[in-house]
Amino acid sequence: MKAGILGGGQLGRMLLQAAANYTVETYVMENDAHCPAAHLCHHFIKGDITNFDDVYNFGKMVDALTIEIESVNVDALEKLETEGIKIYPKPSAIRIIKNKIRQKEFYQSNEIPSSEFVITKNIADLNDHHHFLPAVHKIGEGGYDGKGVQVIKNKDHITKGFDAPAVLEKMVHIKKEIAIIIGMNDKGEAAIYPPAEMIFDPLLNLLDYQLSPAILSEKVLWKAEAIALKVVKQLNSAGLFAIELFVTDADDVLVNETAPRVHNSGHHTIEANYCSQYDMLWRIMLQYPLGNTKPILPSAIVNIIGAEGFNGLAKYEGLAETLKIDNAFVHLYGKQQTKPGRKMGHVTIMSKDYQDLTHKANKIKHLLKVVS
Amino acid sequence: MKAGILGGGQLGRMLLQAAANYTVETYVMENDAHCPAAHLCHHFIKGDITNFDDVYNFGKMVDALTIEIESVNVDALEKLETEGIKIYPKPSAIRIIKNKIRQKEFYQSNEIPSSEFVITKNIADLNDHHHFLPAVHKIGEGGYDGKGVQVIKNKDHITKGFDAPAVLEKMVHIKKEIAIIIGMNDKGEAAIYPPAEMIFDPLLNLLDYQLSPAILSEKVLWKAEAIALKVVKQLNSAGLFAIELFVTDADDVLVNETAPRVHNSGHHTIEANYCSQYDMLWRIMLQYPLGNTKPILPSAIVNIIGAEGFNGLAKYEGLAETLKIDNAFVHLYGKQQTKPGRKMGHVTIMSKDYQDLTHKANKIKHLLKVVS
Numbered sequence: 067m068k069a070g071i072l073g074g075g076q077l078g079r080m081l082l083q084a085a086a087n088y089t090v091e092t093y094v095m096e097n098d099a100h101c102p103a104a105h106l107c108h109h110f111i112k113g114d115i116t117n118f119d120d121v122y123n124f125g126k127m128v129d130a131l132t133i134e135i136e137s138v139n140v141d142a143l144e145k146l147e148t149e150g151i152k153i154y155p156k157p158s159a160i161r162i163i164k165n166k167i168r169q170k171e172f173y174q175s176n177e178i179p180s181s182e183f184v185i186t187k188n189i190a191d192l193n194d195h196h197h198f199l200p201a202v203h204k205i206g207e208g209g210y211d212g213k214g215v216q217v218i219k220n221k222d223h224i225t226k227g228f229d230a231p232a233v234l235e236k237m238v239h240i241k242k243e244i245a246i247i248i249g250m251n252d253k254g255e256a257a258i259y260p261p262a263e264m265i266f267d268p269l270l271n272l273l274d275y276q277l278s279p280a281i282l283s284e285k286v287l288w289k290a291e292a293i294a295l296k297v298v299k300q301l302n303s304a305g306l307f308a309i310e311l312f313v314t315d316a317d318d319v320l321v322n323e324t325a326p327r328v329h330n331s332g333h334h335t336i337e338a339n340y341c342s343q344y345d346m347l348w349r350i351m352l353q354y355p356l357g358n359t360k361p362i363l364p365s366a367i368v369n370i371i372g373a374e375g376f377n378g379l380a381k382y383e384g385l386a387e388t389l390k391i392d393n394a395f396v397h398l399y400g401k402q403q404t405k406p407g408r409k410m411g412h413v414t415i416m417s418k419d420y421q422d423l424t425h426k427a428n429k430i431k432h433l434l435k436v437v438s
Numbered sequence: 439m440k441a442g443i444l445g446g447g448q449l450g451r452m453l454l455q456a457a458a459n460y461t462v463e464t465y466v467m468e469n470d471a472h473c474p475a476a477h478l479c480h481h482f483i484k485g486d487i488t489n490f491d492d493v494y495n496f497g498k499m500v501d502a503l504t505i506e507i508e509s510v511n512v513d514a515l516e517k518l519e520t521e522g523i524k525i526y527p528k529p530s531a532i533r534i535i536k537n538k539i540r541q542k543e544f545y546q547s548n549e550i551p552s553s554e555f556v557i558t559k560n561i562a563d564l565n566d567h568h569h570f571l572p573a574v575h576k577i578g579e580g581g582y583d584g585k586g587v588q589v590i591k592n593k594d595h596i597t598k599g600f601d602a603p604a605v606l607e608k609m610v611h612i613k614k615e616i617a618i619i620i621g622m623n624d625k626g627e628a629a630i631y632p633p634a635e636m637i638f639d640p641l642l643n644l645l646d647y648q649l650s651p652a653i654l655s656e657k658v659l660w661k662a663e664a665i666a667l668k669v670v671k672q673l674n675s676a677g678l679f680a681i682e683l684f685v686t687d688a689d690d691v692l693v694n695e696t697a698p699r700v701h702n703s704g705h706h707t708i709e710a711n712y713c714s715q716y717d718m719l720w721r722i723m724l725q726y727p728l729g730n731t732k733p734i735l736p737s738a739i740v741n742i743i744g745a746e747g748f749n750g751l752a753k754y755e756g757l758a759e760t761l762k763i764d765n766a767f768v769h770l771y772g773k774q775q776t777k778p779g780r781k782m783g784h785v786t787i788m789s790k791d792y793q794d795l796t797h798k799a800n801k802i803k804h805l806l807k808v809v810s
Contacts, residue, residue: 083455086478087769089752106458108477337709340765340788349761358764362734362788380461389721392730393712397459416712416734 068093069351070128071103072115076399076409077134077328078103080336084344088352095124102399103134118142125151130351132305133327136164137208152252154351155305155326162301163326166214167206167233173321176300178293180321181312182236189229196221198236206231238320242313244280245331246294249346249356252304257346257356259339261290261311262331262367265427275427276367277420278334282313289319297324306347308332330369334414337395338365363416366423368430370411372404378438380404388434391426393417410436440465441723442500443475444487448771448781449506449700450475452708456716460724467496474771475506490514497523502723504677505699508536509580524624526723527677527698534673535698538586539578539605545693548672550665552693553684554608561601568593570608578603610692614685616652617703618666621718621728624676629718629728631711633662633683634703634739637799647799648739649792650706654685661691669696678719680704702741706786709767710737735788738795740802742783744776750810752776760806763798765789782808 067090071078074096082103085092092107097114104110109127113120115135121142125131130152131143143157162172173180184195192203199221205214205228216226218234227234243266247259263280282290294309301307301324308329310322332343341349341357349357372380379402389396398411413434415426439462443450446468454475457464464479469486476482481499485492487507493514497503502524503515515529534544545552556567564575571593577586577600588598590606599606615638619631635652654662666681673679673696680701682694704715713721713729721729744752751774761768770783785806787798 079458082478083458086451086455086772087767089770089772092477105464105480106454106478340767355758355762357761360764386727389729390727392732395459395712398461400458400461 067091067130067352068128070095070124070131071107071134072121072124072131072138073134074098074101074103074110075134076102076411079106079399080333080397081132081134081328081344081347082106084342085348087345088348090348090352093124093128095120100402102401115139122146125153130154132347132351133160136160136326140164152351154303154347155301155307156303159301159303159305159326163324165206166204166209166323167231169324170233170235172300173297176296178296178300178321179319181238184234186227186232186234189224189227192218192224192227192234193221195234198234200237202235202237203227204233204235206233238312239315240312241315241317242280242282243310243322244282244290244313245308245310245329246290247306247308247329247332247335247343248294248298249306249343249350250298250304251350251356252353254299254304255356256295256298257341257359258291258295259332259335259343259359260361261287262334264331265424274431275369276331276334277423278338278365278367279361281420283317286313286317286319293319293321297321301326304350306343306350330409330412331367333397333412334365334367335359336397337414338362338416363418364420364423365417366415366427368413368415368427368434369409370398370413370434370436372406372408372410372436374406376436376438377405378403380410381437383435383437384433388413388430391415391430393422394426394430404436404438408436439463439502439724440500442467442496442503443479443506444493444496444503444510445506446470446473446475446482447506448474448783451478451771452705452769453504453506453700453716453719454478456714456720459717460720462720462724465496465500467492472774474773487511494518497525502526504719504723505532508532508698512536524723526675526719527673527679528675531673531675531677531698535696537578538576538581538695539603541696542605542607544672545669548668550668550672550693551691553610556606558599558604558606561596561599564590564596564599564606565593567606570606572609574607574609575599576605576607578605610684611687612684613687613689614652614654615682615694616654616662616685617680617682617701618662619678619680619701619704619707619715620666620670621678621715621722622670622676623722623728624725626671626676627728628667628670629713629731630663630667631704631707631715631731632733633659634706636703637796646803647741648703648706649795650710650737650739651733653792655689658685658689658691665691665693669693673698676722678715678722702781702784703739705769705784706737706739707731708769709786710734710788735790736792736795737789738787738799740785740787740799740806741781742770742785742806742808744778744780744782744808746778748808748810749777750775752782753809755807755809756805760785760802763787763802765794766798766802776808776810780808
């Protein structure tokens with residue numbers, strides 16, 4: 067079986083580490099021949115994943131295709147699908163998700179709880195919605211990694227909005243932010259991972275680290291699982307999905323966003339769950355049985371992010387100290403260049419003791435810095 | 439840092455899966471461009487690992503070198519070492535180990551307990567040692583995976599011996615066969631893994647599966663650890679070593695053989711220990727701190743071996759059933775062709791319950807077959 071991945075970043079890299087447990091022949095397409103995944107596949111093809119011809123020609127080389135980023139040429143994927151190439155997820159699911167307006171409309175039309183919203187065509191439209199503030203303005207297409215998202219607290223902030231089709235989402239008071247990963251196979255069988263919980267720095271409002279399984283009441287857990295599963299069922303596509311959810315002060319569960327691919331919130335599954343999210347996607351693509359989503363031990367993830375003020379050849383301060391922590395697993399993505407905010411790696415910590423997870427996560431946050 | 443691996447089999451494959459957690463630039467040399475490791479490195483070089491020029495030229499491309507098989511050109515490695523290339527293990531250690539006669543003499547001269555032996559120059563020599571039988575005849579150089587080893591029960595079996603320099607080892611009554619993996623860094627610090635225990639089929643005397651940690655009395659454990667550590671200290675080389683040991687009926691511990699590289703008996707460490715043997719070797723080569731050898735959970739390994747009577751394109755019978763076992767981790771080595779006895783993959787099982795390990799190992803033994 068020949069399988070292709072559109073995109074060659076760290077998610078592709080970890081997919082390929084997992085692929086080497088099977089006999090699959092792997093193909094990767096990405097513009098940069100030095101990307102994190104380029105050297106770990108059987109066939110690397112330099113190309114533009116947003117270009118119709120590049121994606122189409124790449125897809126014709128393989129039996130099955132997946133993505134590690136949504137910003138791919140969906141028209142080419144749709145043509146490939148009609149020609150019998152299996153695509154995980156289906157192009158129709160990518161088309162819904164990659165546009166934030168269409169994604170919100172999808173939740174609404176399928177009665178999937180999510181925050182209230184209005185659609186804005188341009189920045190002037192925002193003036194019709196003063197009553198809706200505070201809110202979050204999200205550009206319809208082209209946002210990535212926090213870009214394309216603006217908080218509009220009051221009417222004085224309207225100038226920060228996007229002068230392009232976008233969605234204005236009413237701010238909700240949230241108690242927790244969680245993520246659930248679900249794998250679905252061609253038969254429609256689903257494997258649901260325990261939710262992971264995002265822990266934010268209360269001062270900077272930055273994702274500090276992640277804990278899994280999330281600490282939730284049974285009622286909230288069931289609600290969250292049911293809603294996440296409904297998202298995947300209604301997308302009506304096999305593949306691997308990450309559903310980000312808000313738990314409100316009133317214990318309501320709302321979908322924030324869905325990613326139709328392996329996801330940052332599932333990195334811990336490599337060591338901490340019987341079947342990793344990467345292994346799960348291969349099982350789905352190779353028509354193998356779904357894997358076991360149970361945790362071996364609870365875990366935390368600390369992301370290794372390029373430090374502010376450093377651009378250039380990456381150096382890892384505190385790496386040796388981090389590697390001495392006896393229940394930490396270091397993953398560096400092999401990116402030569404660092405820049406502020408760039409995802410350069412992650413560390414997973416495993417422990418039956420949540421206090422140990424929190425303590426070690428904070429320790430690593432302070433120890434490990436990517437400079438240049 | 440540029441690191442090279444001599445040999446591109448499954449051990450190289452798993453080394454490269456682990457390397458992708460770091461920023462190391464990887465090189466592999468092997469004769470076969472379709473070998474299990476070829477597509478997982480940055481630079482694959484087709485070459486003969488037993489040829490002086492091939493090994494020398496390969497070594498000049500990198501900062502550090504390791505091996506995944508002993509049958510490499512040691513002369514070239516010695517020259518590279520004098521020219522400043524770091525080699526794990528040292529060529530002097532490979533030279534001792536790759537010749538079974540020299541290996542036995544090394545144990546003897548260092549007062550490391552091992553079975554009694556005599557050296558034979560040719561088959562006629564065996565007639566001088568009738569009193570020494572039953573014994574095991576091992577060819578000095580060129581043995582691999584059970585080839586080059588003959589059991590000589592009595593003088594009628596002498597014709598099965600080797601007509602070449604060899605070592606005749608007195609048969610010992612053993613209670614258990616165990617293996618200990620040890621990583622040693624350039625500073626001489628050592629990390630010792632818990633022993634693994636080989637479980638043999640009592641009828642066929644074949645390795646059936648492996649359990650780890652081995653069930654040993656504290657006294658035997660300490661003895662085994664001390665002896666294994668002495669082997670590595672006396673080899674006086676950084677690197678990753680597997681020491682195979684016999685526990686006799688009298689609870690004596692004898693060294694059987696040493697491998698100066700990552701080893702089949704350490705596959706379970708990928709999932710079941712905090713730091714895998716592969717990760718450990720990278721830590722040593724990259725001058726990182728040693729990792730944590732503790733088990734996360736006890737584990738078993740079942741080797742997936744080409745079935746008798748099948749030669750050709752490999753097919754895996756019972757793979758789907760095996761993948762349904764909820765605490766099993768399947769590793770296929772990506773070898774296209776199967777033949778009887780060929781190592782095609784392995785399955786690791788993790789459980790806190792040894793009975794569950796034994797039960798699942800036996801189940802997988804009967805389920806999973808490599809045919810053609």
